[in-house]
Amino acid sequence: MIPDIDIPTYQSTPPPAECIDTEQVVPEFRARALAEGNEPLALVVYGILGALLGVVFTKGEVISWFRIYEMFRFESFHMYGIIGSAVATAALSIWLIRKFNLTTLHGEPIRLSPKDWGMSRVPAARYWMGGITFGFGWALLGACPGPLLALIGGGVSVMIAALVAALGGTWTYALLRDRLPH
């Protein structure tokens, strides 16, 4: 039986809990939001949302190695237009959510958790080093995790090997974590 770790609070997010700490609501509603997310009907909605995103990724050619290569050579506006307009749309949405104090459909007040600056003497060391490492992989593979799944679903079966390698990368990180600067 896998032991549970405590659900972290916003005030002190212990490092091992980062990225599993996905509830963006005020702390006293977190356990509730977490439980509601696991209701069967909610899971169906998440699955459908994911499928819609997969179609958009595919039709936008975000999952194309050629497009990623082209992006890193600055030879087309396509990927920059996508990322830029996605960020602008998301930023405007977040601004509206804050301005009108919107809640979730279940009534939990939404509160976004800020990114942790980390504990290294070099500020944001993990973001520099982890980011560069990820960038190496992104340019080689031509896909980040979402597009990787879309390619597998679309029948590019060799990407299953890439997914296994990505899991191996995550596992290796978990083993080395205490020795890496954060």
Add this chain to the structure above:
Amino acid sequence: MELLLQPWPWYVVGPLIGLVVPALLVFGGKVFGLSANLRHACAALPMPSGRKPRFLLYDWRSMGLWNLTFFVGIAAGGFVGMRLLSDPGASTIVSPATVAALSDLGITSFVGLIPVQFFSWSALATPVGALMVLGGGFLVGFGARWAGGCTSGHAISGLADLQIPSLIAVIGFFIGGLLVTHLLLPALLG
């Protein structure tokens, strides 16, 4: 229908991707971040907890099931997008400059979305194919967790919330990607 079958322009695709952020927030108070699923999947592997790193010991069902479902949904969307809404024999149209640069690297077929000469099971046996598929996958999995997020978590969610750490991570993504594209790939294939 004809429009649906063509590749979609950036100004349709980008806003639709951006809308995922408020959709997840308003539906369930969730953050858009896909690489966390690599951690959830590792945490879900059935093996004795004594053999797992501490980082992977947590209740992945309660914390990650929604995200894993979302992640698997993307694969279903990939099937619909690639198999039902696209012509598999169509070539990816990239800029003429990119076509010229890729032909210098020996890549001349643009059929499908990926260069099949490197992305196939048989190419896994070649050094370059293995580096791209296995090396690339490994670095994506390692780097995303080290940086605390990938393109969705940092470049979309983080930048949209004006998070400086996310901006640094995205700059890092580009430093790494530019080095591979402009130095490593020409050295390997040129």
